[in-house]
Amino acid sequence: MLLEVKNLSKEYKRGSKPFFAVRHVNLKLDDGDFAIIIGRSGSGKSTLLNLIGGLLTPTSGEIRISGRNLALVNDKEGSLFRNSTIGFVPQGQSILSSLTVLDNVRLPHYLWNRQGDVTERALSLLDQVGIKHLANAYPQHLSGGELRRVAIARALMNNPRLLLADEPTNDLDSQTAGEILGLLSNIARTGTTVLMVTHDTQAIKFGNRIYEMIDGDLLESIPENTWSKVASS
Numbered sequence: 001m002l003l004e005v006k007n008l009s010k011e012y013k014r015g016s017k018p019f020f021a022v023r024h025v026n027l028k029l030d031d032g033d034f035a036i037i038i039g040r041s042g043s044g045k046s047t048l049l050n051l052i053g054g055l056l057t058p059t060s061g062e063i064r065i066s067g068r069n070l071a072l073v074n075d076k077e078g079s080l081f082r083n084s085t086i087g088f089v090p091q092g093q094s095i096l097s098s099l100t101v102l103d104n105v106r107l108p109h110y111l112w113n114r115q116g117d118v119t120e121r122a123l124s125l126l127d128q129v130g131i132k133h134l135a136n137a138y139p140q141h142l143s144g145g146e147l148r149r150v151a152i153a154r155a156l157m158n159n160p161r162l163l164l165a166d167e168p169t170n171d172l173d174s175q176t177a178g179e180i181l182g183l184l185s186n187i188a189r190t191g192t193t194v195l196m197v198t199h200d201t202q203a204i205k206f207g208n209r210i211y212e213m214i215d216g217d218l219l220e221s222i223p224e225n226t227w228s229k230v231a232s233s
């Protein structure tokens with residue numbers, strides 16, 4: 001098993017009243033799974049993804065990646081392990097405007113491990129996401145879909161076992177969104193586990209594991225008849 005989330009919770013306060021943004025979540029994913037979590041805005045999707053990615057500390061519960069409990073290693077060891085194991089496509093625009101596309105993709109390598117020339121690897125990732133011809137362009141000249149492809153290539157730079165993607169099709173027209181979903185599905189087919197969260201119900205047909213998030217609760221395999229409710233929400 002690649003990812004095991006056990007009884008994971010994150011509690012916040014609204015005013016002085018505590019509430020669970022993520023409540024007792026359990027999740028197990030294998031190599032090559034393409035897992036999709038659908039949920040409305042505010043249901044806790046980003047919080048869950050940020051907990052798994054190590055950007056937030058849980059209130060309680062456990063996250064294991066390849067059997068390793070990241071809470072039990074020290075910060076430096078934990079962040080090195082995460083950086084070599086997890087790729088993250090954050091919500092919204094995250095590409096640095098002062099760097100070329102190629103430099104954006106190479107960045108994760110140089111941030112952690114300054115040795116070696118990774119230009120060839122970055123170009124091959126750009127090829128994989130279909131925008132090798134834009135390697136030397138600057139982000140302001142790219143479309144929304146192209147920027148999302150850069151973010152995906154960048155997230156793959158350190159050859160992660162797990163790719164986390166937060167609303168990767170947000171603000172894209174449905175054709176471009178479909179292309180991005182196809183791309184993520186191909187990445188999962190190469191053995192990288194993909195976990196994406198979205199409010200886009202179009203995504204459902206691309207994943208092999210489907211979940212719904214409602215007010216911090218994660219529910220697996222939504223029965224057919226509830227899809228219409230999700231879709232109309």
Ligand SMILES: Nc1ncnc2c1ncn2[C@@H]1O[C@H](COP(=O)(O)OP(=O)(O)O)[C@@H](O)[C@H]1O
Nearest residue numbers: 012013021039040041042043044045046047048
């Ligand atoms: N740092 C925070 N402090 C307090 N409440 C937060 C914080 N971050 C998120 N929340 C709240 O937690 C809930 C879940 O947020 P989020 O995970 O961003 O939802 P989603 O990504 O599904 O839109 C929301 O009600 C949000 O307002």
Ligand SMILES: [Mg+2]
Nearest residue numbers: 045046047091
């Ligand atoms: Mg979110």
